[in-house]
Amino acid sequence: MEIITGTGSVLVGTILPFLIVLTVVVFFHELGHFLVARWCGIRVLVFSIGFGPELFGRVDRHGTRWKVSAIPLGGFVKFYGDEGAASTPDRDAVAAMNASERSVSFPAKPLWQRAAVVAAGPLANFVLAIAIFTLFFSIYGKQMVSARVDTVQPQSAAAAAGFEPGDRIVEIDGQSIESFADVQRMVSVNAGLPLDVVVERDGTRRDLVVTPELRTIEDRFGNEQRLGILGIGRSTKPSDVIVKTYLPHTAFAAAVEETWDVLERTVDYVGGVIAGRNPADQLGGPIRVAHISGQVASLGVMQLINLIAVLSISIGLINLVPIPLLDGGHLAFYAIEAVRGRPLSERVMDLSYRVGFALVLSLMIFVTWNDITTLSFFGAAKP
Incomplete structure (x- = not known):
């Protein structure tokens, strides 16, 4: 009964701030991929906030479908020549392309351009955080x-x-x-x-x-x-x-330092979890992000914007982990390709993506279980 009568407050106080925070962070991440891809002359087929069925969207003059999808737990940019949203190359399709089509396909681009496009997503997350911290330090000190x-x-x-x-x-x-x-x-x-x-x-x-x-x-x-x-x-x-107090240029330097401090603390904590020094129960997923978003939103807009900066750093860092399906996994494949002089075989790539999917799914299940067992959500008492 409490959940039913409190639905409106949950929607406004928790779900709405969560959607705002995650949408901003995901949008800037995908925008990084998108802008560098356009700069490299790659045709972008889809720019999606969220996964699953499309809720609404439009096609721009370049032929890119900009859309918002039903599951707001991420997003993707799909390039011409990709097999799916994870930027796995469709090698059969690329082989059948003519010279003009290949020139705008992602898999046919030089290695450094593909790496730049992939790295631009996490980099955009760090840039967003630095921009927010710079603005705060310039105005408020x-x-x-x-x-x-x-x-x-x-x-x-x-x-x-x-x-x-x-x-x-x-x-x-x-x-x-x-x-x-x-x-x-x-x-x-x-x-x-x-x-x-x-x-x-x-x-x-x-x-x-x-x-x-x-x-x-x-x-x-x-x-x-x-x-x-x-x-x-x-x-x-x-x-x-x-x-x-800071001048604009010193505010920027302080913002870079603040971003580095957040990165360093996150890496130290995760390293402590791996080494057995720190408990893993502080690792959270979407439920925890929603929970914290609602709590921070109750403190004010400025605090919510600050949360966007911190979460943006975390998303950028997570995506650099060298697990297939994540940006870090793609960058690892490109590093191997640079050393070998040719990409890995389709069989090895397919197996790697399957393993990567299993790892990401396992991590999502783990952090969701953490969220359920450690948080009081929708006003429920903690176990």
């Missing part, structure tokens, strides 16, 4: 809280390492620390690993070694996360709150 320790929890990792209230953290594992958020970024993905920390205390620098503990914490929405924790509290003094 960046609010930071000093990496000064206000409190140390008893019997915590920080207490055992010798942290004291008033310490200012200036370096972790050789990386300069500018704010308390920098500390959180470094610590959260390094649970169980010793970190070399330099703190400033009474005007002198001291070296400490601390091993973050893996703990479960709750955010403002009640979502649980398992992260590395030191057991320190940040300063609440107004003098330790800094708003850093």
